[in-house]
Amino acid sequence: QVQLVESGGGLVQAGGSLRLSCEVSIRTFSLYDMGWFRQAPGKEREFVATISENGYFTLYADSVKGRFTVSRDNAKNTAYLQMHSLKPEDTAVYYCAAKRFGVATNTSPYNYWGQGTQVTVSS
Numbered sequence: 718q719v720q721l722v723e724s725g726g727g728l729v730q731a732g733g734s735l736r737l738s739c740e741v742s743i744r745t746f747s748l749y750d751m752g753w754f755r756q757a758p759g760k761e762r763e764f765v766a767t768i769s770e771n772g773y774f775t776l777y778a779d780s781v782k783g784r785f786t787v788s789r790d791n792a793k794n795t796a797y798l799q800m801h802s803l804k805p806e807d808t809a810v811y812y813c814a815a816k817r818f819g820v821a822t823n824t825s826p827y828n829y830w831g832q833g834t835q836v837t838v839s840s
Contacts, residue, residue, distance in 0.1 A: 719743045719829045721813050726834030729803055733838070737798040739813030739831055747771070750820045751789060751796040752827055755809035755836075762812070766798060767820040776820060781807075803838045810835050 725737040739751065750770050756762040766777045766787040775787050786799040796813055811834050814827035821827065 719815065721815060721829055721831035723811065723813050723831040723834040726811060726836045728837045728839065731803060731805055731838055731840050733803050734799070734801045735803065735836060736800070737811055737813075737834060737836075739796040739798075741794045741796070741815060741829075743794070743815075746794040747791040749815040749817055751787075752814045752816070752821065753787060753796075753798045753811060754814060754824060755807075755811045756833075757809040760809075762824055764822040764824075765811070767822060768796065769820055770817075774820060776822065778822075800836070803836075805838045805840045808836060808838050 720742040722740050729735055748770055752767040753765040754762050755765050764778050768775045768787045768789055772789050784802045789796045813831045815829040816827045
């Protein structure tokens with residue numbers, strides 16, 4: 718059974734930073750592409766960032782480009798989302814997800830999901 722556990726969320730003031738972590742319990746983590754999504758109250762889950770299995774390819778939503786950085790450490794079975802210059806509109810539950818055979822920016826191709834971690838940005 719594959720499990721994804723996010724951590725690192727919290728309350729931060731606008732302009733601040735947070736780093737989210739997603740630890741994946743699977744021996745073949747290096748074969749999985751990872752995605753980060755977020756969902757604000759009353760809104761659909763939206764794409765934030767994705768990183769390929771080897772970490773060489775990344776893609777970001779326009780709304781976070783230049784402020785967020787996705788990375789991974791395959792030796793630690795962990796993906797990260799470093800968030801800088803946070804804005805109140807970044808407030809949401811952030812989810813990590815895993816899939817094989819290529820990155821994706823929509824939710825349906827992802828096979829495994831974490832439980833989410835709350836990020837709240839105050840103005």
